[in-house]
Amino acid sequence: MAQLTGMTILITGGSKGIGQEIARTAAARGARTLIAYGGDHAAAASTVRELEVLTPGAAAFQADLATERGVRELFERVAERVDTIDALVNSAGVFETAPLEEVTDDTFAYHFALNVFGLTHAIKEAMARFSPRGGSVVNIGSSVSSFTPAGSVVYNASKGAVDAITRTLANELGPRGIRVNSINPGLTATPGMQRSEFSADAFVRDIEARTPLGRIGVPADLAGAACFLISEESSWLTGETIVIGGGLH
Structure with missing residues (x-):
């Protein structure tokens, strides 16, 4: 089990779901x-109380992560709290499904503003916030980049x-000592998934039937891998995309 004692980690989208x-x-x-979060103050406050019981020093920062200014202001506030961070987990993201004929400029803007920019x-x-010895970035991607389900071309x-x-x-x-890796989850039961068309019973049953391990994921299926990528146990690992989806690619 990868231990993270003494490390400081910033997780975007950290008040819900996988984050x-x-x-x-x-x-x-x-x-x-x-943790950084969007607009659910109650969820953020509840998460911080839970984290504080485990290891002191937790904090939540509301931020507009879909704009460069919002991201910059987030890190300025983080810098008021801590001198450096050891890892960044990019878990904040959005998605929606739509057939190609319904794709608009707004569809692209909605997905790329947060998921990419x-x-x-x-x-x-x-x-600029990592210590001189470097740091670890863990991006939360998606298995859709290889699985490519229909109806989600812009998200994919x-x-x-x-x-x-x-x-x-x-x-x-890498030459600066900063490692960058990605976890690409399969279909995972999160609040975002449950609000989408991906939660439809027929779609879930189809995914489960095609998955070697026979079920969709839960956020706990991904957390240990993220901690491994943050930890020194993965100190010679970078540029990797790890698909965690019960065997479905």
């Missing part, structure tokens, strides 16, 4: 855990971009 479970697991393993700006800001494209960003920045930032 929240990574925050819980990291705090349970000794990390000081900071916001993620990239967060990595750029984190570079945004997550394919995350794969490319992960590989490119691993090459670019």
